[in-house]
Amino acid sequence: MSSLMPDCTLKCRSQQHALDIVSVVTRGSEGQIKAFLTSHCYNAATSKDTFGRNALHLASSCGKKGVLDWLAETNGVDLSAKDKESGWTALHRGIFYGHIDCAWSLLKHGVNLYVQDKEGLSALDLVMKDRPSYVIFKNSDPTDVYTWGNNINFTLGHGSQQSKHHPELVDLFPRSGIYIKQVVLCKFHSVFLTQKGQVYTCGHGQGGRLGHGDEQTCLIPRLVESLLGHQCSQVAAAKDHTLVLTEDGCVYTFGLNTFHQLGVLPPPPNCNVPRQVQAKNLKGRTVIGVAAGRFHTVLWTKEAVYTIGLNGGQLGYLSDPNGEKCVISPRQVSALHHKDITMSFVTASDGATVCVTERGDTYLLTDYQCKKIASKQLNLKKVLVSGGYLDYRVDPQHLKENGGQRICILALDQAGRVFCWKSANNPMKQCRWIYGRQVYMSDISLNRNEMMFITQDGDAFKGKWVDGNKNSEKKAEIVSNIQNSSDDISSYDANNICERIRLEKLAFVHRAVSVATDPNGLNFAILQSDPKTRLDGIRIENGRVNVVNRKSGNKPKLNQAKCSYLCDVTMKSIDGKEFPCHKCVLCARLDYFHSMLSNSWIEASRCASLEMPFPSDILQVILDYIYTDEAVAVKESQNVEFICNVLVVADQLLMSRLKEICEVAITEKLTLKNAAELLEFSAMYNAEQLKQSCLEFIVLNMAAILEMRALDVLSDDVLKDLSDAYRKAIPAMVRRVITPYQDGPDISYLEPEEGETFVFLKEELNTQFKKEALLKKAKAKAKKKPRRRSDSSGGYNLSDIIQSPSSTEEPGRGGQAPASTSTVAIAVLKMDALKSNRLYFFSSFSPASPPAMDLRTIMEIEENMQKCGSLPKINSGPTPHGSKLSQKQRKLIALAAKDSSPDFVSDMVVLPTSPKTTKPGNIWYVVLVLIILKSAFCQMRITCISDFSRSPWLAASLMSPAAATPITFAEIVEEELQQEAALIRSREKPLALIQIEERAIQDLLLHYQAIGNPDEFVVVERSPQGPVAAPRWNKH
Incomplete structure (x- = not known):
């Protein structure tokens, strides 16, 4: 790489630098891009071109995930920065160009998924707009119901009274293979109509509003068994009653009949089971729709509208002159009885009724009148009404004066x-x-x-x-x-x-086809197409599908239970269950058993049961497949984990067909929650069919998967495969390519080594400024601290050495902030042996007391000198745990320490310090001090040798033997016990702690750039723990 510094400053805004960065990002490798950005410009991470694009935008667009992660972890980089052209963030660009791995990396770094561009589109909107053209959601699709709200009256169907803040699947229906067609939510109960014409209800059953024949509360949807013989097409409900319309035009009602809204004669107080509405004026006419309000019921045919219940002005005709408050049987609205009127829609609220004709005329029934409020509203698709005012004089017990709300009518046409x-x-x-x-x-x-x-997009x-x-x-x-x-x-x-x-x-809604809400707006329901809808299946060519019928016939199958007296081998599972089998069948069907039972293995001749490392349920599936070539238990099982376990065993035994059967069974049970896990599972066990199905499923539901944050379990390789599959599934991706900028700077010379780390110049300067600031603070603190006085005639104690800072400083270098007691203690203890040896030389060979040493003492001195000289070798291996000294050597060292001069001791305790200050008690600083001490040992060794060679008393001292100090047996025993205790501590050290120490060593090597550093050699190793007894192996 070039060693030239960039020609800019920390506030660089050069457009040329930005263009160079864009060019390099589009055409360079990840290593070249990192090397260029760290040396070309101080603001390389945040520099923008004329379109507002920075390096992060281009890395996400080009799929350079390594560069993207590196930039995302850099200080000062705004991951949500937008460009000037379209207001897109890096997340928008990653989604648009199909790099799902880059988009997921940004999401893990905290990028907001809902940030909108200049057109109001978020990244999720881009995903939904990139759906294939054949993906269109319809009401006729297999749909699942999602509900949320306060759930006070158990109306959501989740089996509890807990409120839901986001749409959650009512899992009873998908577990049973039931798809929902219509949902009606009321205050006390909910009604679900399936696509097969069955009705389910849940909530409070008081008054029989659930239709189950009792008044019990249902926490989850329960089938209305009385309607099993009817094909239901529409449901309607109000606060206290429910209506069901069948395909043959019959109407069934159940619930409270307080206002005679059920239309059943004679009027009962309530109906716990569905009862058919029968009236003379309905004979020969087919009811095509029903609607319900709290106080009334509406039925309509093509020619007329019929109302039942309390007449507070919403039934469409005047009040009864005889004082009758309620209409107990269906009565036709005469104001809408014209030969030119053909009814299209009718809807009702608690206080109003709205009717729409095929000519586009809209009529409002309220205040005992029928008003025409709109005309020529053609192609209407749906009409709704809320509010309304009722005449409180009709029923003062249930109605209040000035009660009700303003009427609001909402209409939807075919154009949206x-x-x-x-x-x-x-x-x-x-x-x-x-x-x-x-x-x-x-x-x-x-x-x-x-x-x-x-x-129309499903939002x-x-x-x-x-x-x-x-x-x-x-x-x-x-x-x-x-x-x-x-x-x-x-x-x-x-x-x-x-x-x-x-x-x-609304969040977590991407395949919606219908929506419902209760009148108070407290609970909601949404019908969404099944996630597997529109998966790539049968190809339709020219509007035709060519189907080849397979010849019927049964394959020859073996029965394991037959001819049991011929069983000559027994399989035993790990849970102890035994399976008698036929050796010839096992050998013929599976190579695993052929190799085990046909060759000269011990299993071929043993009489005992063969223990198989599988549970009994899995072993049963394996044997059933061997005998019948089918796996019925796998196809019928609803447990995905069990099928996955069978697939793993089939992969181990090289049973490819059984593996494929498991893949098909798992594919049928794909959901939004387990799709990512199954994709990783399929990649691990090389299940290609399952992997392809998971990829298609995730690509089709990419918006929901991203919003659920379900891709955390995927590895980098699988994420890359998912990105490739996503780009292949969208034809427009062929045109979405970032053209490399070839007119940029030359980067061919940039060949970074593997594992090389890159740091931006701006970060290096910031780090340097922080170090200088800390150094200035340390200098100011050292100047303010008073100096200590010490007695020149006395020696230094160990506690004084630990607690007192160094009194001498090198010229031009600031004072070091005092370290913690434990930190300096470890550093001084590491020097004890070397310091004691040097003190021994000075005390023994001083002119005042020339010593007398024998040959053994001289040899011990030379041995200590060799040890002293071997300490500063940097390339040596790890230091052994404590070199063991003899009792005589320790006695001489102790005597020398007493007679040594204080000036020499003060020189010995001056430790070289790092300019970087650390907090007290930082363990990494201890390791740093131990590393720096090695350079000090080298200087001390030279001093020892030079002083020893210049001593004039050396020749005389060699002639006189030294007096040996006697060592007691108790001291020797105590030392041996301490060494044994040290050995036990090192042997019982937990593996987790050792791994933490190893990781700390590696982190320190990376922090101080010890790997591949040509300027300095840094070694990190454990500090010695003192003398340790030699380990011995005891034979028991």
């Missing part, structure tokens, strides 16, 4: 536009979204406080009305354009024909 009506003085208005982009709806739901919307939104007085203050907000539906609406002023609705996107 939404219209609303709120006041009798205004026409039907089109809704205008306060959102970052235009959206088109496919389903709507309405309650007293807010609305719920489903888009879900919550909508709230915007106060009209605040419209003038929010003109700057981004809103969608209005598309007028008719000439009547276009004649009005734009400010008068629109209702502004603020949208809020």
Whole structure:
């Protein structure tokens, strides 16, 4: 790499540098990119070009995950930075170019998944817009129901009263293979209609509103068994009663009949089971729809509308002159009885009823009147109503004066536009979204406080009305354009024909087809297509599917139970269960048993049971497959873990067909929660079919998988395979390629070594500035600290050496901040042996007392000198645990320590210090001090040898023997016990602690750049623990 420094400063904003960085990122390898960025510019990590793109944006676009991770861990890099062109973040770019591994790396570093660009699109929106064109969600798809809310009355169907803040799957239905067609939520109960025409209910059963024949509370949806013989097509419900419409036009009701809203004659107080509504005026006519309010019920045919219940003005006709408050049997609304009227939709709330004809006319039944509120509203898809006022004089016990709410009508047309009506003085208005982009709806739901919307892309939104007085203050907000539906609406002023609705996107909803809410807006339900819907299956060519029928016939199968007297081998599982088998069948069907039982292995001739390392249930599957070539237990099992265990055993035994059977069984049980785990599992055991199925499943549901953060279990290699599969599944990815910038700087000379670490220049300068600041603080603290006085005639104690800082400093180097007691103690104890040897020389050969030594003493001195000289060797191996000294040597060292001069001792305790200050008690500083001490040992060895050679008393001292000090036997025994204790401590040291020490050593080597450093040689090793007894092996 070039050794030239960059020609910029820390505040560099050079566009040329930014262009060079963009060019290198697009065409260089990861090592070249890192080397270039660390040497080209001080602001290489944050520099932006004219389009606002930085190195992070380009690394995510090009799929350079190593560079992306390196930049993400760099200080000062904004992971959520947007470019100027489209407002995209690095996450947007990673998703757009199909690099899922890069996008997932950004998510793990804390990038917000919901950040929007200039068009109001988040990264999840980009994923949903990249779906294949054939992926279109419909109401006819297999759907699952997701519910959430306060769940006070057990209406969500999760089996508990716990509230749910996000949509969660009602797992009873997918476990049973049931798909839901319609959901109705009320205050005290919920009704679920399946695609097979069955009805399930849950909640409080008081009054028989659940239809189970009792009044018990159901925590989870329960089948209404009385309707099993009928094919139900529609359900409706209110607070206290439920309606069911069958395909043949029959209507069944059940629940409380307080206001005679059930339409059953004679009127009972309640119905615990469904009862059919029968009336003379309904004979010969087919009911095509039902609706329910708290006080009334609505039935309609193509030609007429019929209402039942309490007449508070919402039934569509005047009050009874005879004072009858309730209509006990279906009665036709005469105001809508015309030959030109054909009913299309009818909906009801507690206080109003709305009818829509095929000609686009909308009628409102309220206040004992039938009002036409809109016309020419063609192609309507769904109509809803909420609110309304009832005449409280009809039933003062249940109705209040001025009770109720303002009527609100919401309509959806086939084009995805939404219209609303709120006041009798205004026409039907089109809704205008306060959102970052235009959206088109496919389903709507309405309650007293807010609305719920489903888009054609499968997203879900919550909508709230915007106060009209605040419209003038929010003109700057981004809103969608209005598309007028008719000439009547276009004649009005734009400010008068629109209702502004603020949208809020719901999380964890990506395949929605329908939505429902209770009247109070406390509980919600969404129908979403099954995640396996639209998976790549049968190819349709030219509108035809060619199917080849397989000839019927049974394969020859063996029965393990037959001819049991011919069983000549017994298999035994690890849980002790035995299986008698036929050796000839096992050898013929499986190479594993052929090698075991046909050759000269001990298992071929032994009479005892063959112990197999498998549980009994798995061994039973293996034997069933060997005899029948089928695995019925695998196909019928709902336990994915059990099937995976069978697959592992089949892979071990090289049973490829059984392995494929397991793969197919697991594929049928793929869910959003286990897809990532099964993908990693398939990659581990080389299950190609399962892996391909998991990849297709995850690619199709990528938005949901990313939002659930379910990719944590995937390894880097599997994430790379997922990225490749995602790009192959989207045809537009062929055109989404970042063209390398060839006019950039030459990077061919950049060939970094493997394992080389890179640090930005800006970070190096910041680190240097921090060190200088700490050094200045240490100098100021050392100047303020008072000096100590010591007696020149006395010696130094060990406690004084530990607690007192060094009194001498090198010229031009600041004082070191005092370290902790334990830190200096370890450093001084490491020097004890060498210091004692030098003190012995000075005390023994002083002119005042010339010593007399024998030959043995001289040899011991030379041996100590050799040990002293071997200490500073840097390339030597790890220091052994404590060199053992003789009793005579320790006695001489102790005598020398008493007679040594204090000046020499003060020189000995001056330890070389690192300019980097550390906190007291930092263990890494202890290791650093021990490393630095080695250089001091080298200087001390030279001093020892030079002083020893210049001593004039050496020749005379060799002539006189030294007096030996007697050592007691108790001291020897005590020393042996200490060494044995040290050996036991080292032997019983936990492996986890040893691994932590090894990891600490490696971290220190990386921190001080000891690997491949040509300037200095750094060694990190454990400090010696003192003398240790030699280990002995005792034979028992």
